[in-house]
Amino acid sequence: MGEAAKEHMRGHRSRLRERFLKGGPDALADYELLELILFLAIPRRDVKPLAKDLIARFGTYAAVLSADVERLGAMPGLGDTAVAAIKSVQASALHLARVQARSQPVLDNWSAVSDYLQGVMGNMAREQFRLMFLDRKNKLITDEVLSEGTIDHTAVYPREVIRRALELDAGALILVHNHPSGDPSPSRADILMTKEISEACDKVGVKVHDHIIVGKTGQASFKELGLL
Structure with a gap:
């Protein structure tokens, strides 16, 4: 990746994070929410195409998070670190939901x-x-x-x-x-x-x-x- 492409990618990531922090999840499309996760796992590659491929394969953001490890691992370009990042987000969401479900009768x-x-x-x-x-x-x-x-x-x-x-x-x-x-x-x-x-x-x-x-x-x- 050339310097111009790297600079464009850094700018895109910065803008996406800013939109999320200001507007919350509703300010982003499903594939953009996935990009935020993939940023952490794949720091040196444009992850937008991969995020869009994941949505195309599984249908929704929620379905990507819920997909089992084997199906995610079969996606080209998605390594163990990225799969773990995706599943950790699902695990955190389910943990919070479980705590709320147990908070009262x-x-x-x-x-x-x-x-x-x-x-x-x-x-x-x-x-x-x-x-x-x-x-x-x-x-x-x-x-x-x-x-x-x-x-x-x-x-x-x-x-x-x-x-x-x-x-x-x-x-x-x-x-x-x-x-x-x-x-x-x-x-x-x-x-x-x-x-x-x-x-x-x-x-x-x-x-x-x-x-x-x-x-x-x-x-x-x-x-x-x-x-x-």
């Missing part, structure tokens, strides 16, 4: 919980089944991944749900899984599985408050749909 803080679940699961390429364990006052004890599956199926067994709930002395729980297709509408299998888990939990005094299905841009609640 879940049922009184549903907006923060919903945002957290969307961030964790909204762009996953495979199905994942997650359990949110609540204490007797409906505060979050922990949330854990119970199983991971294929693009359209994950196996869940009521006995595993009950065993873990009793280990944690949970008084209630919320079932959560994602639909990689993007459509959060419950399938017949989802409805039957939820019924089995809810009935099994009732027998040991654990309340199933809801089952949330997370899609790419929204969620479905079994409770709101009258299915639980």
Whole structure:
């Protein structure tokens, strides 16, 4: 890269940082937000083309952050340092969302919980089944991944749900899984599985408050749909 090109790149980076600091994230396009991350990992190269390629490949800024390490690593020009930088931003965002979700009883803080679940699961390429364990006052004890599956199926067994709930002395729980297709509408299998888990939990005094299905841009609640 010649001196003129280097000077142009330095000027571009400076202007982009200034726009971000003055106007916040809304002042930048998705690819420009990615540029800010890539600046730190790739100091001596114009990263705008790479940032645009990432958006073209994954679709959105959020989808880039949520992409797994293997898929990111397969992108030409994206090394381990850049992949780590991208994933660290996602990890920081999810940590903040988790803290906010745990700050008060879940049922009184549903907006923060919903945002957290969307961030964790909204762009996953495979199905994942997650359990949110609540204490007797409906505060979050922990949330854990119970199983991971294929693009359209994950196996869940009521006995595993009950065993873990009793280990944690949970008084209630919320079932959560994602639909990689993007459509959060419950399938017949989802409805039957939820019924089995809810009935099994009732027998040991654990309340199933809801089952949330997370899609790419929204969620479905079994409770709101009258299915639980």
